[in-house]
């Protein structure tokens with residue numbers, strides 16, 4: 433199968449001198465038979481030291497669509513170690529419905545690096561919420577109110593915006609990725625409705641919307657018809673403030689951020705300054721796009737059957753003995769063992785039930801079975817959960833106060849994707865097919881919550897997994913380096929970004 437990485441070159445930052453350890457996750461890729469290339473420290477591989485290279489050698493098998501890749505090591509991706517990944521489909525059912533395609537990579541930019549931000553969140557007694565960003569970015573470009581910049585700053589308030597060029601009466605596929613640390617983005621183009629055709633690599637029955645809410649880690653494709661009068665129109669990548677809780681102990685709570693990120697849809701020949709008007713909201717704030725817009729192109733029925741494994745998990749927050757904030761899954765905060773990932777342990781014949789408790793393991797042993805996970809959110813915040821190695825079917829999303837009623841499950845034509853929002857104090861029920869031997873993270877994609885330990889380790893088909901052989905160069909990453917020593921918090925302060933406003 434043809435494999436192609438499409439880089440959105442406007443999203444590359446340069447130059448970046450990073451912590452000398454890296455690890456890359458290929459968000460949305462199933463990694464059938466190549467669990468060790470999933471790129472999760474402590475679960476699937478040891479980090480790659482400086483001057484060492486690793487080829488991630490995996491097949492996309494039958495997957496096509498919009499994905500992305502990012503570091504999964506501490507919060508490196510928030511500092512810019514991320515990009516888009518598109519697998520083109522020669523049999524794309526919508527290929528004749530658009531003329532060109534574009535990538536839109538949305539992100540929430542922090543002026544401080546995560547080397548500064550994470551230790552603040554990790555400080556004993558920290559009583560704030562998630563760090564507040566400084567600018568929303570559309571494909572790496574955004575603006576900042578320079579009156580708030582420090583003295584001597586080279587900040588310019590009229591930085592160029594991302595411009596997407598179109599020709600009148602042509603149709604465009606926009607692939608939209610929310611690669612943020614945290615924020616829910618709302619994407620729209622003034623005077624142009626969006627025909628939604630893909631969510632997280634799953635083709636959809638097309639429906640028309642005005643505004644697209646995108647949680648962290650989610651991807652969509654929409655078709656835009658350039659059928660309006662020739663002109664310049666605003667593209668809006670708004671960070672939805674309603675979904676970002678703030679108190680005055682929150683890191684950067686007095687951020688000068690303008691939550692309304694802008695780009696421009698430029699028709700060939702247009703000379704006007706854009707002054708287009710934003711659509712009214714046609715979605716529920718802080719929730720995923722409504723399921724009526726997410727019907728798979730053909731109903732996916734394989735999740736309607738006998739559930740072979742059932743797991744019940746609860747999300748909360750707590751504090752450790754040093755009063756540090758921790759995210760808890762079933763009362764346990766995930767701690768990766770950087771120098772001995774779980775998959776290495778399994779292949780050494782360690783039984784999954786004997787893994788250290790703080791690896792938050794859940795075990796699925798039925799080959800080809802249907803696993804069901806009930807996630808209860810005992811916390812007021814919404815959490816966008818992403819599963820590695822799989823897509824899952826959403827049986828139900830329950831709001832705060834709703835009673836869990838199995839008769840309401842959507843078994844016959846469920847929404848299928850790899851990232852969903854779990855409502856604050858609500859619950860979700862998802863199902864997936866246990867057919868992919870591996871150690872797969874299931875975690876909140878708010879990067880600040882990952883760092884607080886909101887991660888589960890799915891141990892799937894360990895009897896098959898333990899017979900597999902991890903490639904020598906991957907194992908060597910653990911053997912050759914004293915990683916545990918090198919991955920201290922102190923190291924993170926070595927992240928330096930020299931010029932945050934220099935783009936390729």
Ligand SMILES: [Cu+2]
Nearest residue numbers: 815876878881
């Ligand atoms: Cu979260």
